[in-house]
Amino acid sequence: MTLLQNTLYVTTPDAYLRLEGETVCVMVEQQRRLQVPLHHLGALVLFDHVMLSPALLGRCAEDGRSVVWLNRSGRFQARLEGPVNGNILLRQAQFRTAEDGRAALVLARATVAGKLRNSRQVLMRGAREAKSGADRDTLVKAARLLAIQIRKLPQAETLDALRGFEGDGARLYFESLPAVMREPVREQFPFEARSRRPPRDAFNALISFLYALVLADCRAALETVGLDPQLGFLHAVRPGRPALALDLLEEFRAPLADRLALTLINRGQIQPGDFDCREGGAVLLNDKGRKTVITAYQERKQETLTHPLLQQDTPIGLLPHIQARLLARFLRQDVRAYVPYLQR
Amino acid sequence: MQRPSDDRLQIPLSALNQYAYCPRRCFLIHGEGEFRDNVHTVSGTLEHEQVDRQAGESKAGVRVEYALPVWSDALGLSGRCDVVEFHPDGAIYPVEYKHGKRKQWDNDDLQLTAQALCLEEMTGKPVTTGAIFHQQSKRRREVAFDDNLRRAVKSAVVAVQALLSSAACPPPLCGIDARRCGECSLRGICQPELIGSDRELEQLSQTLFEPEEELP
Ligand code: SF4
Numbered sequence: 318m319t320l321l322q323n324t325l326y327v328t329t330p331d332a333y334l335r336l337e338g339e340t341v342c343v344m345v346e347q348q349r350r351l352q353v354p355l356h357h358l359g360a361l362v363l364f365d366h367v368m369l370s371p372a373l374l375g376r377c378a379e380d381g382r383s384v385v386w387l388n389r390s391g392r393f394q395a396r397l398e399g400p401v402n403g404n405i406l407l408r409q410a411q412f413r414t415a416e417d418g419r420a421a422l423v424l425a426r427a428t429v430a431g432k433l434r435n436s437r438q439v440l441m442r443g444a445r446e447a448k449s450g451a452d453r454d455t456l457v458k459a460a461r462l463l464a465i466q467i468r469k470l471p472q473a474e475t476l477d478a479l480r481g482f483e484g485d486g487a488r489l490y491f492e493s494l495p496a497v498m499r500e501p502v503r504e505q506f507p508f509e510a511r512s513r514r515p516p517r518d519a520f521n522a523l524i525s526f527l528y529a530l531v532l533a534d535c536r537a538a539l540e541t542v543g544l545d546p547q548l549g550f551l552h553a554v555r556p557g558r559p560a561l562a563l564d565l566l567e568e569f570r571a572p573l574a575d576r577l578a579l580t581l582i583n584r585g586q587i588q589p590g591d592f593d594c595r596e597g598g599a600v601l602l603n604d605k606g607r608k609t610v611i612t613a614y615q616e617r618k619q620e621t622l623t624h625p626l627l628q629q630d631t632p633i634g635l636l637p638h639i640q641a642r643l644l645a646r647f648l649r650q651d652v653r654a655y656v657p658y659l660q661r
Numbered sequence: 662m663q664r665p666s667d668d669r670l671q672i673p674l675s676a677l678n679q680y681a682y683c684p685r686r687c688f689l690i691h692g693e694g695e696f697r698d699n700v701h702t703v704s705g706t707l708e709h710e711q712v713d714r715q716a717g718e719s720k721a722g723v724r725v726e727y728a729l730p731v732w733s734d735a736l737g738l739s740g741r742c743d744v745v746e747f748h749p750d751g752a753i754y755p756v757e758y759k760h761g762k763r764k765q766w767d768n769d770d771l772q773l774t775a776q777a778l779c780l781e782e783m784t785g786k787p788v789t790t791g792a793i794f795h796q797q798s799k800r801r802r803e804v805a806f807d808d809n810l811r812r813a814v815k816s817a818v819v820a821v822q823a824l825l826s827s828a829a830c831p832p833p834l835c836g837i838d839a840r841r842c843g844e845c846s847l848r849g850i851c852q853p854e855l856i857g858s859d860r861e862l863e864q865l866s867q868t869l870f871e872p873e874e875e876l877p
Pocket of ligand 1: 684686845851853
């Protein structure tokens with residue numbers, strides 16, 4: 318936990334991973350491409366048709382190392398689960414809280430507040446760095462409106478009302494987000510509103526893919542502390558939906574995904590050529606683009622910042638784990654409040 | 662929580678040690694199952710070779726059992742002894758191996774005494790002394806199982822049973838005891854700073870819906 322272990326992302330189709338002693342060997346067309354010591358790895362994330370030897374699979378299950386399969390666009394497909402870990406008492410507490418409408422609402426409100434505050438932080442930073450007065454004004458105005466939206470959250474007496482405020486806030490945020498993009502980039506990445514399943518423009522494709530990466534990390538963090546990723550407070554329970562992981566993702570969308578997406582396009586690290594436009598209008602990252610994004614995300618996770626509560630240097634990749642643990646502590650009534658991660 | 666008598670909570674011997682070190686640590690490990698590979702388990706032939714040499718210095722005819730399963734039905738305890746020496750004169754002598762230097766707290770003695778109580782119940786013979794072997798200094802320290810230690814084990818067992826059948830995690834160590842957190846391997850999981858900041862958390866949660874007005 319103190320040590321942030323790496324995630325091994327394998328994007329090469331038809332790669333074969335096998336256990337060799339205490340290392341993972343990545344084979345492509347009978348050739349050894351990479352060898353990584355197992356103890357450096359916290360998780361394996363595999364895209365497309367990547368295969369694993371039974372020995373490696375068994376070893377990962379034994380060590381509680383997560384193995385996740387995603388499709389090309391980052392959609393979750395499958396996950397290896399070892400023996401159920403963590404504590405049934407914790408899960409009972411989680412279920413009790415979810416059934417207690419009041420308690421669930423309090424948690425859901427905190428989640429939405431975290432999401433909107435962190436979104437607002439992206440706009441304010443954009444405003445500070447804005448090149449033109451017009452952009453600055455747009456962003457400051459949106460930040461003000463978002464603040465009003467955040468102050469309204471305690472008034473939400475039902476989950477539906479809360480989701481309404483959340484939706485309004487998210488719309489405000491996305492509407493003004495192009496003002497954070499640099500002038501020339503804005504034309505390359507026209508972006509009007511959030512579109513999903515499938516994304517219909519390059520920027521949407523980029524953030525969707527990043528959300529999928531962060532979601533996989535949130536899910537792993539929850540599983541590590543023994544929470545059930547399927548039972549959420551803000552997101553309703555639906556078969557196959559990782560509702561709690563989606564709840565946790567809300568806090569991290571803006572600081573971990575949106576901000577990185579903006580940096581990548583503003584610096585020209587990601588360009589329109591990194592996307593495939595499909596017949597009918599869907600837009601997806603291509604192989605080259607996905608590699609760039611994954612590498613950047615992985616590097617970002619290793620960077621450290623001072624954690625507002627712990628007051629110590631914390632690798633960014635550990636933030637979901639810290640929040641998952643704080644949530645578990647709150648559910649077990651170890652602490653009196655749950656506070657979402659707030660980006661400074 | 663009521664448990665039927667044949668389903669009584671069996672306490673691992675090492676839990677007593679953890680409890681004496683820090684009740685929260687004990688709960689995290691044995692109550693929440695947070696810690697799968699127990700650092701304490703002594704294994705590996707290398708260490709046993711050291712044990713052999715050590716045992717060779719004592720009188721001939723001593724039979725040595727390694728990693729011996731022990732239990733006490735009366736107390737509801739079970740676990741393993743690193744080493745138990747069976748001497749020709751009938752003396753039974755448990756030896757507990759410790760990796761580090763001598764610690765300032767006597768949790769090791771408690772665990773060793775618990776082993777002695779188990780051995781007494783299993784063999785029906787008195788077990789009066791044992792030793793802690795510190796691998797770093799290669800020194801043995803004798804421990805006499807006096808009434809104080811025996812009583813301490815019994816009350817610790819009751820306390821640990823109550824702790825592990827409850828749902829609440831004890832708070833982190835505070836005050837002078839908090840220095841133990843420094844060498845606690847569960848620090849990252851326990852997050853004493855985070856829990857210690859309970860009041861700060863509550864304050865933050867009250868201002869959660871009040872974003873700062875630090876616009877440019
Ligand atoms: S870090 Fe401190 S409070 Fe937490 S389990 Fe270890 S000794 Fe106990």
